Amino acid sequence: MPARKKASHSPVTEVTAGKLETYRAKRDFARTDEPSGGSAVSTKRKTTASKGLGDGARFVVQRHRASRLHYDFRLEIDGVLVSWSVPKGPTLDPSTKRLAIRTEDHPLDYASFEGVIPRAEYGGGDVIVWDEGTFLVHQHPDSAAALADGELHLELHGHKLVGHFMLIHTKGSDGPKAQWLMFHKRDGAAVDGWDPEDFPLSVLTGRSNDDVRTDAENPRPLPVDHPELVALDELGASGTWHFGGRELKLTNLGKVLFPASVDEAVTKRDLIRYSARMAPMLLPHLVGRPVNLHRFPNGIAEAGFWNKAVPKHAAEWIGRWDNPHARSGETITYFVASEPATLAWLANYGAIELHPWTSTTEHPDQPSYALFDLDPGDATTWDELLILARLHRTALEHLGVDAFPKVTGQRGIQIWVPIERGPSFQDTTAWVETVSRTVGRIVPELVSWKWNVKDRGGLARLDYTQNAVNKTLVVPYGVRAAPGAPVSTPITWDKLDSAELRPNRWNVRNIAGRIDEFGDPFSGIRTRSQRLPALD
């Protein structure tokens, strides 16, 4: 993961938010990992790499293999990254002028973005941070004025790009799609015949675009010998820990959260380590979504409580979102976990269970999943629950819908159906209810439709009511507050036929080994775009 220096705080002003409207309108943050720039607090993150490269604002160049390879050149000006797409890439060769097409302003967080944008989305392709550093504008005291004049005399201090560059507006009205020219002046840093393609690796992570694609398509837990994880183990009962470019104050690391049973006790340090290791698996299901916390600060031996609101003492870099639809008395500011360090922070906060919303902060009323929650009653056996799950599998196969099952880590099974944004929660509720009632009619002896648990006679509930705003299910790979620290684990459909499957078979100790062996059955879920077929 990219190393980052301690963050400084930069609230998004209304002016900045307005500049990012185009950026946000083009993207669906339920599907892309790109930063939304939409949370109440954005952060400037200086990378370690840019340290010592001189004063000035930041620039970044991203190598982006979209439908066509190009380089995105971005300058930090007035709270956003002003951007140009340079098809052939910037060069130190002063004899070559490169076309640069102005594109929409990007949020500051974008400067550290490396990843894969799904093919069907805007800018679909893979992105690395090809160069970064600082810049000065020569002819004007402020870069915004030079930008408005359509002529930037730049001095770049990057790893690859150094020296004097000119960026000149040539054609088209200013703003998106305007044509500019970019070239290097003949100075001491100029290099004849210099080709950006000869230097194709990321300055942040040393990865190629191919490496980034491979990592994104096959997320894996961090290795246990990752230096930051080793440093966590070397801390005493409390201390300062550097993880994912952030500084965390950790407390009571030896506190037992899950008492010893068959296995050893699980301490707070163990939970933090798990959250950090599993960040590549957890974050895809959390970014861009409010998350409700089930907290057990004194461990699962005591009753836990739900915590939705971000407390005043939360680190300033923690992502958050103000719900514009909050009614009187409801939580306004929710957590949004968008980087690995947030997961570690939440674990230190005693949040054992993370329950992300089914919708995103951008479109809270439009779910990105239709959810089936197969909830066993007291009298429901595991075999009976498997019958219900297999009947759902058959129904969804018959409908031609791609659906993703997971065990809850407690007793149940859930099925997540990713959908194209559009339908309301009422629509998904109705659709899921219709499918589940069809299944229920085949095995009426196993299912109750009664609202109250005590009226169900111990039978299972096929709960379609989870399809509602601010109703949540535990995140894939999320820990459950139950003995042994079980984990809600994605499975493939064929596992329903395995005699060894149990709803709580995987836990914080053994899940990483399973992923190493079998991969992540949920890895395709976010990029799968489908419409729910009409039911009649």
Ligand code: MN
């Ligand atoms: Mn691009």
